[in-house]
């Protein structure tokens with residue numbers, strides 16, 4: 095297999111609602127909550143790990159296209175060359191890995207503008223702390239002990255993302271981008287990160303020129 099080229103797409107991930115990608119309490123700084131988000135260890139700025147994007151896109155596409163994954167409840171490890179999940183994202187099992195996975199996801203830092211807005215509005219924390227409660231159904235009051243706080247990146251925050259496709263000789267590049275475009279649309283209809291069924295994690299992807307990402311990806315490799 096001969097590597098012909100890399101095609102890289104840079105764009106913006108927009109948080110339309112608060113986004114929560116959990117970090118570890120171990121790395122918590124002073125004044126941060128017990129349910130912190132993931133942050134850059136030095137700047138303390140939130141970021142979206144490439145692994146989170148990759149994992150979510152993969153699992154959505156598996157729910158639609160991988161019988162194997164639907165049966166086992168685990169990442170597809172069929173390793174078949176006609177399985178676009180294994181081909182693009184890598185087989186979930188090294189033993190069945192026959193090919194190099196095609197997609198490379200980078201970690202996504204906040205855009206310069208978002209970083210400066212977070213610094214102005216939420217200095218030091220760069221995230222909002224959201225308090226949630228559970229109601230006692232009978233009394234109509236707050237259930238005692240149900241108060242909890244979690245951090246999330248506020249709605250409107252934007253992150254720089256970068257996605258690269260390894261294109262080997264003989265690859266149908268357009269078909270590969272189609273598949274990614276479908277995953278992107280599924281992710282926009284679904285959620286990223288935690289607490290998605292409670293309003294968190296609605297995201298949208300666009301190119302730096304403002305074109306919807308899925309639309310742009312479908313124009314590639316033709």
Ligand SMILES: [Zn+2]
Pocket residue numbers: 160162170171172173174177179180181
């Ligand atoms: Zn597979």
